[in-house]
Amino acid sequence: MCLAVPMKVEQIEGDPDDFTRDQIAVVTMDGVRKKIRLDVVDRWPEVGDYVIVHAGFAIHSLVEEEARRNIELIREMASHMPEGILLHGGGGDS
Amino acid sequence: MKHIDEYRDGELIRPLVAELRQSLTRPVRLMEVCGTHTMAIFRSGIRSILPEAMEIVSGPGCPVCVTSASHMDAFIAMAEIPGVRVAIFGDLFRVPGSSGSLANAAARGAQVEVVYSPMDALELATRHPAELVVFLGVGFETTTPGIAATILAAAKDAVDNFCVFSTQKVIPGPLEALMQDPDLNINALLCPGHVSAIIGAGAYQPFADRGLACVVAGFEPADLLNGLIMLARQIAEGRPKVENLYPRVVSWEGNGRARAMVEEIFEPVDTEWRGLGFIERSGLAIRDKYGRYDALKRLDITIPASAEPKGCLCGEILKGKTIPPHCPLFGSRCTPANPVGPCMVSSEGTCAAYHKYGQET
Numbered sequence: 001m002c003l004a005v006p007m008k009v010e011q012i013e014g015d016p017d018d019f020t021r022d023q024i025a026v027v028t029m030d031g032v033r034k035k036i037r038l039d040v041v042d043r044w045p046e047v048g049d050y051v052i053v054h055a056g057f058a059i060h061s062l063v064e065e066e067a068r069r070n071i072e073l074i075r076e077m078a079s080h081m082p083e084g085i086l087l088h089g090g091g092g093d094s
Numbered sequence: 095m096k097h098i099d100e101y102r103d104g105e106l107i108r109p110l111v112a113e114l115r116q117s118l119t120r121p122v123r124l125m126e127v128c129g130t131h132t133m134a135i136f137r138s139g140i141r142s143i144l145p146e147a148m149e150i151v152s153g154p155g156c157p158v159c160v161t162s163a164s165h166m167d168a169f170i171a172m173a174e175i176p177g178v179r180v181a182i183f184g185d186l187f188r189v190p191g192s193s194g195s196l197a198n199a200a201a202r203g204a205q206v207e208v209v210y211s212p213m214d215a216l217e218l219a220t221r222h223p224a225e226l227v228v229f230l231g232v233g234f235e236t237t238t239p240g241i242a243a244t245i246l247a248a249a250k251d252a253v254d255n256f257c258v259f260s261t262q263k264v265i266p267g268p269l270e271a272l273m274q275d276p277d278l279n280i281n282a283l284l285c286p287g288h289v290s291a292i293i294g295a296g297a298y299q300p301f302a303d304r305g306l307a308c309v310v311a312g313f314e315p316a317d318l319l320n321g322l323i324m325l326a327r328q329i330a331e332g333r334p335k336v337e338n339l340y341p342r343v344v345s346w347e348g349n350g351r352a353r354a355m356v357e358e359i360f361e362p363v364d365t366e367w368r369g370l371g372f373i374e375r376s377g378l379a380i381r382d383k384y385g386r387y388d389a390l391k392r393l394d395i396t397i398p399a400s401a402e403p404k405g406c407l408c409g410e411i412l413k414g415k416t417i418p419p420h421c422p423l424f425g426s427r428c429t430p431a432n433p434v435g436p437c438m439v440s441s442e443g444t445c446a447a448y449h450k451y452g453q454e455t
């Protein structure tokens with residue numbers, strides 16, 4: 001039940017400062033469209049951003065570059081490793 | 095989504111596995127405390143490539159699994175009150191209380207609805223004005239803000255036939271209690287990913303100060319391996335600290351907006367965890383100010399004393415003291431189709447994970 005998934009924001013209804021209106025985003029992932037709530041998100045997203053969605057609520061929003069920066073980090077780690085490791089590093093000798 | 099696939103890239107994984115072997119100069123016994131990590135570790139096959147000097151135990155990271163039998167019994171008693179419709183997350187449906195589950199209650203005619211979000215439960219209340227809709231709140235820091243927001247929405251729209259039975263729990267206190275247990279001998283923590291999005295990586299600093307290596311990591315194989323490498327390195331160097339390897343989701347401070355909303359609605363209360371017993375201030379109760387949304391105030395229900403299912407070792411498993419194959423009921427009397435304990439019911443439970451991925455050790 002703890003699963004939280006990143007979904008792309010397509011449309012936003014409501015306003016971060018107006019609590020009299022519902023705060024809703026339409027998000028998509030793999031062709032699935034969903035309405036989710038923005039009440040507790042840390043940063044109000046823009047269309048095109050990603051949000052981490054848990055039980056119908058966005059809990060965190062991130063721009064695509066943020067997502068990519070982390071990938072770069074891991075890439076970089078891998079590239080700094082001695083070549084021997086790259087050659088001999090196997091998937092499983094257990 | 096493309097950037098997720100890249101974390102599963104084999105080219106990325108192999109050197110990380112090699113690096114883990116190299117970093118591991120001293121034994122690491124780490125606890126992970128997130129149901130999604132439990133599943134991700136199995137699914138990625140990481141257990142099968144773990145060097146001997148590294149041991150992973152699963153802690154009380156699945157909210158369904160730590161829901162006490164007494165709370166389940168109270169849920170079932172509520173569902174059976176005429177005029178009450180309970181709304182639950184699907185995982186709860188088959189969790190056994192001391193006698194039977196919500197599924198049994200539903201078969202006897204109780205109104206039990208599975209919802210995806212607490213907001214859906216509020217909507218149910220609007221659609222069934224003659225009934226009292228009770229949302230059975232189970233979950234950690236990730237789930238609680240949404241429940242708080244739902245109560246605020248109910249207050250805003252003056253929906254009066256909606257309330258919540260809160261068994262919401264917080265992670266750091268119980269973790270602290272477990273870490274004090276000398277039998278467990280844990281020296282590293284793989285901190286939960288999405289709970290940390292709310293409480294922030296900074297919440298683990300007290301653990302690091304007491305000598306535990308702490309890493310916050312995501313759920314893809316490369317995320318996980320990276321986390322294990324950092325833990326191994328911290329221990330090899332004898333310099334425990336908090337490292338955040340999931341900055342795309344977790345900040346040092348966490349999500350203050352969500353925490354403020356939780357603070358508005360809930361207050362700390364002692365609560366019972368399955369297997370761990372009562373832990374001080376580890377639960378969240380609805381404040382008096384929002385008492386009309388508190389199921390315990392609206393309905394005449396007392397929470398009975400817990401009676402755990404006979405023979406079930408969930409308690410020991412949730413403490414990381416034993417593993418599912420050591421339970422005499424595992425795989426025979428207790429299977430996902432016919433679960434005895436909550437660790438087998440929840441898809442993120444440790445018993446369910448061992449059963450699904452056939453891990454024998």
Ligand code: SF4
Binds near residue numbers: 406428435437
């Ligand atoms: S295998 Fe079943 S009975 Fe044994 S500890 Fe796990 S859930 Fe309980």
